[in-house]
Amino acid sequence: MDVLKTILWDVDGTLADTERDGHRVAFNTAFEKAGLQRRWDELCYGDLLKVTGGKERIRCDIQQGGMPPLSDADIVALHADKTVCYQALIAEGRIPLRPGVRRLLEEVRDAGIIQGVATTTTPAALHALIEHCLGHEWFDIFAVLAAGDIVANKKPAPDVYTYALNQLGADPNATLAMEDSENGTLSAKAAGLRCVVTVNAYTKKQNFSDADLVVSELGDKTNIQVLANPHQLNNLSQVRLHHLQALFDPSIV
Ligand code: XBP
Ligand code: MG
Numbered sequence: 471m472d473v474l475k476t477i478l479w480d481v482d483g484t485l486a487d488t489e490r491d492g493h494r495v496a497f498n499t500a501f502e503k504a505g506l507q508r509r510w511d512e513l514c515y516g517d518l519l520k521v522t523g524g525k526e527r528i529r530c531d532i533q534q535g536g537m538p539p540l541s542d543a544d545i546v547a548l549h550a551d552k553t554v555c556y557q558a559l560i561a562e563g564r565i566p567l568r569p570g571v572r573r574l575l576e577e578v579r580d581a582g583i584i585q586g587v588a589t590t591t592t593p594a595a596l597h598a599l600i601e602h603c604l605g606h607e608w609f610d611i612f613a614v615l616a617a618g619d620i621v622a623n624k625k626p627a628p629d630v631y632t633y634a635l636n637q638l639g640a641d642p643n644a645t646l647a648m649e650d651s652e653n654g655t656l657s658a659k660a661a662g663l664r665c666v667v668t669v670n671a672y673t674k675k676q677n678f679s680d681a682d683l684v685v686s687e688l689g690d691k692t693n694i695q696v697l698a699n700p701h702q703l704n705n706l707s708q709v710r711l712h713h714l715q716a717l718f719d720p721s722i723v
Contacts, residue, residue: 472718475644477578478614478634478663481589481596483650483670485571486603489519490672492565493591496556497524503555504548508537516672522590522653523624525549549592557598567603568668570688570708575604577711579611586614588634588647588657590624593617614638626653631661646714652676664717666709669697682717685709 482488494515501508510518514536521530528545531537540548559565578585589596596617600608609615614637621629635642647658647665651673658665659680667684669676674697678684684698689708696706703713704723716722 471721472643474583474646474715474718476584476586476613476638476640477646477648477714478586478588478616478631478658479575480647480649480651480654481587481599481617482591483673484568484648484654484668486565486567486599487670488565488591488599489670490515492559493524493552493556493595496552496559497528499555500548500552503551506537506548519651519672520653522626523618524552524592526624553592553594556595560595560598560602563602565599565603568670568687569690569692570694572604573690574688574709574711575608578714581711583711584613584638584640586612586616586634586638588614588616588630589618590630591617593620625651626656626660628657628660628662631658631663635661644718646682646717649681652678655681666714666717668709683709683713 479485482493490512494510498509518527518531521527525545528537528549532539587596596615614634616630616634621633623629631647635645642662645663647663649655649658649665649667650670655665655667655678664682667678667681668687669684678698681698682701683703686695686697693707701717703716706713712722
């Protein structure tokens with residue numbers, strides 16, 4: 471029987487709804503500061519989210535004719551400025567954690583289960599979110615922070631999860647990924663992990679047929695919607711640690 475020993479959290483869309491009002495706004499501010507006419511509205515940003523990684527997303531928009539051609543150095547500089555804009559937005563406290571995230575993080579921490587982060591976003595963006603949304607102590611609680619260009623291939627490739635597993639010496643059969651997107655789920659599954667998905671406005675119509683549980687949110691005060699429950703977990707008014715453990719050992723209910 472497998473036992474849950476490690477949880478790896480995605481960041482954008484999972485810990486916090488960062489894309490529409492965080493990353494997108496920061497990209498547009500950086501475009502404006504660079505004298506570019508291009509702005510990413512909510513709809514077109516949703517389409518561009520098929521590409522993970524901010525620099526990769528800019529390159530995709532250039533290829534699709536949305537932005538004028540830019541050199542690699544210009545893309546790197548533009549993205550670095552976007553990251554500074556994003557850090558400022560996060561520091562202003564504009565982006566809260568998603569419902570139930572702090573509750574579950576603390577329940578898992580108190581149970582002595584190892585937690586880490588596996589994200590596509592830039593380390594500086596991740597650090598801002600930990601500092602301002604979670605609290606400084608989480609730098610010590612998370613046993614690994616795997617982010618951005620630390621791996622060659624971003625999600626949906628498995629690399630960032632495989633990197634985090636290797637850093638921890640963790641067994642994929644004892645590790646759970648917390649995700650919000652199809653690309654994230656594909657990445658986690660390709661690394662051999664079980665995966666729980668909390669959808670958001672940008673991801674709710676994506677394909678999660680391989681996920682182990684799909685819910686509207688982790689749940690705090692209001693009841694959650696269960697969108698896919700292949701392991702037939704009971705009493706899912708909110709996602710609790712014992713539900714996650716039951717994905718590994720069905721005798722836990
Ligand atoms: C997140 C991303 C990131 C952010 C922007 O995907 O794709 O690129 O949108 O961050 P996931 P950067 O949640 O699957 O990790 O601009 O720092 O890349
Ligand atoms: Mg995500």
